[in-house]
Amino acid sequence: MKSQSKDQRAAVPSSAIGTHTEAEAVATVASPEPARPEAARGNGRPLPASVLTPPPPAPSPHLDDYRNIIGQGHVDDLRFLARDLKGKSIKMVNSTAVGGGVAEMLNRLVPLLSELEVPTHWDVITGGNDFFEVTKGFHNALQGSSYELTKAAQEIFLMYNEQNRERLQFGEDMVVIHDPQPVGLIRSREKSRASWVWRCHIDLSNPDARVWEFLRPFVEQFDAAIFSSQSFARQLPIPQYLFYSCIDPLSEKNKELPDAVAQKICDDFGIDRTRPIVTQVSRFDRLKDPVGVVHAYKLAKKYVDCQLVLAGGGASDDPEGADVLQEVKEAAGNDPDIIILDLPPWCALEINAIQRASTIVVQKSLKEGFGLTVTEALWKGKPTIASAVGGIPNQIIHKLTGVLVHSVEGCAFQIRYLLTHPDFAKHMGASGREHVKENFLMTTNVKRWLLLFRILGQAKSRPGSSR
Amino acid sequence: MRKPDKPFYFNTSEHLLRIGRQKATTLSELWQALQTCPDDSIFQHTFRTLQDHHFIRQGFSNDFAHWCLSACNEPVLAEQLASVDVREFTAIEGLRRRMVGIVDDFLQPHPRSGSKAGHEPFYFCASDIVVLPTPFSPDSVPGFVEGLKRVSVHSIHHHFIEARLRLHLMSNDFSQWLEEEVGLPQTADAIERIDIYTNTMEGVRQRIATIVEQALN
Numbered sequence: 001m002k003s004q005s006k007d008q009r010a011a012v013p014s015s016a017i018g019t020h021t022e023a024e025a026v027a028t029v030a031s032p033e034p035a036r037p038e039a040a041r042g043n044g045r046p047l048p049a050s051v052l053t054p055p056p057p058a059p060s061p062h063l064d065d066y067r068n069i070i071g072q073g074h075v076d077d078l079r080f081l082a083r084d085l086k087g088k089s090i091k092m093v094n095s096t097a098v099g100g101g102v103a104e105m106l107n108r109l110v111p112l113l114s115e116l117e118v119p120t121h122w123d124v125i126t127g128g129n130d131f132f133e134v135t136k137g138f139h140n141a142l143q144g145s146s147y148e149l150t151k152a153a154q155e156i157f158l159m160y161n162e163q164n165r166e167r168l169q170f171g172e173d174m175v176v177i178h179d180p181q182p183v184g185l186i187r188s189r190e191k192s193r194a195s196w197v198w199r200c201h202i203d204l205s206n207p208d209a210r211v212w213e214f215l216r217p218f219v220e221q222f223d224a225a226i227f228s229s230q231s232f233a234r235q236l237p238i239p240q241y242l243f244y245s246c247i248d249p250l251s252e253k254n255k256e257l258p259d260a261v262a263q264k265i266c267d268d269f270g271i272d273r274t275r276p277i278v279t280q281v282s283r284f285d286r287l288k289d290p291v292g293v294v295h296a297y298k299l300a301k302k303y304v305d306c307q308l309v310l311a312g313g314g315a316s317d318d319p320e321g322a323d324v325l326q327e328v329k330e331a332a333g334n335d336p337d338i339i340i341l342d343l344p345p346w347c348a349l350e351i352n353a354i355q356r357a358s359t360i361v362v363q364k365s366l367k368e369g370f371g372l373t374v375t376e377a378l379w380k381g382k383p384t385i386a387s388a389v390g391g392i393p394n395q396i397i398h399k400l401t402g403v404l405v406h407s408v409e410g411c412a413f414q415i416r417y418l419l420t421h422p423d424f425a426k427h428m429g430a431s432g433r434e435h436v437k438e439n440f441l442m443t444t445n446v447k448r449w450l451l452l453f454r455i456l457g458q459a460k461s462r463p464g465s466s467r
Numbered sequence: 468m469r470k471p472d473k474p475f476y477f478n479t480s481e482h483l484l485r486i487g488r489q490k491a492t493t494l495s496e497l498w499q500a501l502q503t504c505p506d507d508s509i510f511q512h513t514f515r516t517l518q519d520h521h522f523i524r525q526g527f528s529n530d531f532a533h534w535c536l537s538a539c540n541e542p543v544l545a546e547q548l549a550s551v552d553v554r555e556f557t558a559i560e561g562l563r564r565r566m567v568g569i570v571d572d573f574l575q576p577h578p579r580s581g582s583k584a585g586h587e588p589f590y591f592c593a594s595d596i597v598v599l600p601t602p603f604s605p606d607s608v609p610g611f612v613e614g615l616k617r618v619s620v621h622s623i624h625h626h627f628i629e630a631r632l633r634l635h636l637m638s639n640d641f642s643q644w645l646e647e648e649v650g651l652p653q654t655a656d657a658i659e660r661i662d663i664y665t666n667t668m669e670g671v672r673q674r675i676a677t678i679v680e681q682a683l684n
Contacts, residue, residue, distance in 0.1 A: 398537050454597055
């Protein structure tokens with residue numbers, strides 16, 4: 001780990017030497033030119049200059065900063081939980097230091113664990129473009145896409161895993177391998193005293209059989225596996241735990257905002273806060289069904305006045321995203337109450353403001369991983385309407401913490417209902433926020449890691465333990 | 468009221484959710500799995516789920532009832548399962564029998580409901596549990612109230628709801644201590660009667676504190 005100043009704490013993975021990390025390689029493979037924010041536009045409206053350049057990274061918070069959110073009792077519980085682990089260490093290994101949900105999560109998790117005196121090291125594996133092309137194929141295949149698993153792909157995968165295995169040390173007490181890319185590092189298990197854990201962040205409910213059968217022998221050598229939803233798990237001979245994905249309530253995207261900030265951002269985007277606002281935040285991706293959201297809004301608008309905000313990104317760096325954005329614009333027609341925002345990826349504060357200004361948040365996905373945009377909306381106390389797919393039913397208990405829908409028509413009806421029953425909507429939004437506070441915050445994730453560390457340590461120290 | 472001989476040790480319990488091997492896609496499969504799943508699965512989906520959803524004042528009772536309504540659209544069965552108060556049980560076996568009996572009684576006159584697939588499967592889970600101390604071990608009633616107000620709601624759940632499986636008594640740790648150590652049987656009884664299904668766990672905490680403070684005054 002590189003040293004960190006007290007005020008500018010951030011988890012920095014050990015530097016990767018030689019070849020690329022995944023983010024670098026993918027940038028080379030998939031995006032020869034960096035995305036140009038100048039190209040980002042709403043439906044005809046230029047984006048304000050303030051969003052065209054990325055803001056400087058915010059310092060990571062300390063554990064005590066969460067006290068006002070989760071309460072002193074829960075902070076005390078974390079400290080007690082960590083007390084017996086003092087001096088023991090964890091290594092996290094993944095394939096990218098920047099970009100993507102895993103790196104974002106590790107950036108917050110690693111400093112918090114270290115602050116609890118459980119030193120946590122973060123290593124990033126390296127590989128050539130050929131490796132990351134193979135692992136991208138694996139990633140998609142494990143989530144159900146078809147993939148031709150060749151002998152060459154297997155050899156590339158194994159070769160880079162061996163290279164990384166020789167480069168990395170595993171002297172910690174728990175080693176956590178994130179996702180399939182570094183799964184071959186488990187071959188170092190025999191020489192290490194650690195408990196080995198595979199943290200799978202992707203949906204394995206319907207994997208390509210050949211790719212899964214290739215990876216399964218590696219996975220079965222771990223002491224435990226972790227999934228983000230019950231439905232993502234596989235039949236394995238090792239214990240499988242459920243760690244929900246989580247959000248950081250102190251991040252730019254989720255921190256409390258002065259109303260004046262939200263107002264300014266809405267003004268910049270032409271969002272009228274005096275009228276109801278229905279919002280979906282998501283990439284311009286067909287699986288997020290933004291066109292379906294436009295249709296639902298139009299059905300609802302026959303009965304209730306509202307604006308629709310579709311805020312997301314992906315159209316400037318992804319050809320399919322550009323197509324989807326065009327389809328959305330065509331579906332929207334010239335309705336001035338539909339505001340389409342193709343935002344650069346660093347617009348976390350703007351997304352935060354739009355979510356907070358919204359009357360209702362929608363996530364009408366056709367397929368979803370965990371659905372962190374739902375978590376973000378619930379955390380802001382917003383009445384949320386979402387499809388019953390992926391990890392969303394873990395977050396939305398129908399009519400208690402949000403509303404689950406299965407169709408455009410169902411979505412339209414719930415928009416009408418919630419806009420005309422504000423007391424019910426408000427009560428549900430409040431329950432949704434509590435649900436997130438209890439189950440889907442970064443601090444709960446810290447607790448889960450500490451618990452797992454203790455439980456695996458106890459299992460390992462039992463007489464006769466074969467693992 | 469007397470000075471307690473023993474302090475009240477506030478503990479808390481934290482849990483890690485383990486994904487089980489069984490799942491049910493129909494009510495018949497639920498009925499079968501309820502009979503064979505491990506005790507800790509029954510515990511997870513009844514006692515423990517109350518902790519995960521402690522903020523809901525009404526409408527959530529246990530995972531089985533919730534699944535019967537949300538995935539199987541069987542409101543009658545869901546209401547019957549939801550009416551089961553976990554605090555009537557001091558052992559998991561009795562709770563299991565009650566759940567199995569309710570599903571059985573429903574399926575006998577509604578056999579076609581048994582084979583209808585739910586919108587999503589029911590995944591049986593369980594928890595690995597770690598009990599932890601807290602900084603609070605009061606040896607007086609005012610100190611007890613202070614600790615009660617400061618511990619996490621997980622500690623309240625641990626002492627107030629899960630305790631009866633540990634004690635094998637129709638009681639809870641708070642009532643036991645107040646009756647046996649402090650000599651406040653009526654206060655203990657009033658606490659035991661708090662309805663956990665129409666209160667949030669935060670509400671339960673406040674009710675207990677109010678009852679004990681009234682006894683102090």
